[in-house]
Amino acid sequence: MASWEGVTEFVAVAELSSFTAAAARLGTSVVQVSRKVSALEQRLDVKLLHRTTRNVRLTEAGQLYYDQCKQLVEGLEEAELAVTQMQQEPKGLLKVTAPVTFGEQHIAPLAHKFLQDYPQVSLDLNLTNRTLDLVENGIDVAIRLGRLKDSSLIAKRLGDRQLSVCASPAYLSEYGTPTSLEQLNQHQCLLGTLDYWRFREQGVERSLRLNGRIHCNSGLALLDACKAGLGLAQLPDYYVTEALAQGELQEVLTEYRDAREGIWAVYTPNRNLSAKARLFVDYLSQAFASP
Incomplete structure (x- = not known):
């Protein structure tokens, strides 16, 4: 433990540029903080801080050391928080958002089982295909599908999904089965929110803009049109x-399938993620990992 001595005190001083403020944050005395930081500098045989009567600032070595130690201190705080929360019964309101159909089919049933296991938790489940801002809407956990755009969020991969091009046997019997991507322009393509489809050809991703009689932002509606032979x-x-299992649809162009995409649970990078939200993400992860 000798190697950890003074690190917490040093990180607090570096972040607050003040021994007095660091002592207040840590609930100790200025003398104690100063003694610990000085001992750390002596052990490392390097000056970490420039001290004057007016301010405290990092040396070049101090900045390098702080950048590394900050992650260690945060990791320790997260570990202590996680262990503490394990001993507490999760309670309060859990706000979750998910895409409509996927949420109805997969997230809602799991969320209801979660509530059975944790009776002191209540749920606000917002099913929408809009990408809601987590902070603005006070959302604890969002379920996102496919490629993530907001890199400021923490994401945990729950599973994955595969995009497939399908048609009814009746449609294929009347119009033929496409065997190449170029042949799609000769077919009726049922389009969703986007006007292009994604494929992978010889290991390279390829997007094709297509035309069709139907544009709809509902996957279920497109599925119904597809089964109807449109x-x-x-x-x-x-x-x-x-x-597919019941023979209502047949998959085509299987050799051009794009890579599998992620199914994600995302949340804001908050070290104090509530016990209920942390448990819910772990609960989903375990459920999706099961066969």
């Missing part, structure tokens, strides 16, 4: 798995 649709596997 055209081809590119949909995630959780929409089409049952229809």
Whole structure:
């Protein structure tokens, strides 16, 4: 433990540029903080701080040491918080958002089981295909599908999904089965929010802009149109798995499938993530990992 002596005190002084403020944060005396930091400098045989009567600032070595130690101190705080929260019964309101269909089929049933296990937790589940701002809407956990755009959020991968191009047997019988991407322009393509489909050809990602009689922002509506023989649709596997198994749809262009995409639980980078939110993310992760 000798190597840890003084590190917490040094990080507090570096962040607050004050021994007095650091002592207040840590609940100790200025003399104690100063003694610990001085002992750390002696042990490392390097000057970490420039001290004057007016301010405290980092030396070059101090900045380098702080950049590394900050992560260690935060990691220790997170570990202590996690252990402490394990001993507490989670309670209070849990706010979650998820895409509509995926939320109805997968997230809501798991959330309801979670509430059965933790009776002191209440749930506000907002199912929407809009990407809501977590901070602005006070959301604890958001379920996101596919590629993430907001890199400021922490994301935990729960599972993945596969996009598939499908059509009804009746449609393929009448219009033929496409065997190349170029042939899609000769077919009716049922389009969602985006006017292009994604593929992978010889290991390279490729996006194709397509035209069709139907544009709709509902995956279920596109699935229904596809089963009715109105055209081809590119949909995630959780929409089409049952229809494929029952022979209502057939998958085409399988050799051009794009890479599998992530299903994510995302939350803000808050070290004090509530016990209920942390437990819920872990609960989802375990559920999606099960066969």
